[in-house]
Amino acid sequence: MNNKKILVVDDDEDICLTIKQYLELHHYQVETVHSGAEALKMISGDVDLIILDIMMEGIDGMELCRMIRDRVDCPILFVSAKTLEEDKVQALSIGGDDYITKPFSLKELKARIDSHLRREERIRSNERYLLSSKNMTIDLLANEVFCKGRKLPLTKKEYEIVKLLMLNQKVVFSKERIFERVWGIDSDSQLDAVTESIKNIRKKIKAVDPETSYIQTLYGLGYKWDVSNEKR
Template structure:
């Protein structure tokens, strides 16, 4: 099991050492930085969570947070002796995920860290079940399709067609193949049902996103998911 990596940024070496020793006892990997410049160098490596002091010489914690927030998407927990409400509000407004005032309990600090890392795991887990293309997103767990954030009122078969094409973007599917995969070879439905279903899918998508193509027709061959202008 890979240990979660935590970066502690504080100009007080005693605090860094205490936090490092405690968290390492609980199976975390801990790196420390005693200034903003040291912390920026440490950003070259992956970290799972950052503990950040505010009052440091040179680049203070607030400024550092604004610099690194666009470079890292991990939780940033401020740990500071500044207890004024406006400090907490500012820290959270610029990208902090939590605020812990000094002096603090190491047990509480670990509990906060555990909580944020569990939340990140849940987010990452959910992302594995989201399939996206242009403005379309499929929630594979909920069996729902969204266009520009709006849920599309697809039937079960229409949903299956969209999922089939999006999961196989480079594959051209004939009407017969779509029919077999979605309806099954023993279905009593007619082959023209595929054409009608795709027409309905396009209509429902265009009601939300009229300017983007999603299902491409290759005449004489079948249908393919259109990846034109798709990011990545």
């Protein structure tokens, strides 16, 4: 069962009804409004895609897109009788994701909707494997850490320490606990390897972001990942 919610904004009530009935046959949830002012009251973060007519009285589609683009990150699909290239370019440049000219096929409209929503799903799926903290991002699939967009040249053990601390932010880990989790209790390495690795991690981070101390030392207790007291 499709639970995706689509908002149709068009001052032509017949077009709204036609789109609504067709998409509901394909199990989409569809809301319709007939002006930009009405749309402003309806638009929220739970809308998965917006179909937006350009030529409406009052707040037209272009103006509405400018007003809402910073508030919603869902795809916006413009529909319009305007066929000039500059109209399409303008619509896409202000935040639209697609442009389809009237009259259009309902099958084509649905195909474009499906395509945009599949892309959004792929993006959301990938984001589940990214963990960010201020200027640091860890890609849990690629086993890579980035600071201000630059990949940090971490060793395998250094990466494992960063991952452990970032996944458990503000949790204090003793050197012994870090050693057991990263090296293993049967390792021939010494406990000082933890101190040395954290020293190296800090050095590599500082080379890119000298203003932030991501790994905090609690003397006599251990280490934790905490940027809550850092300058924004």
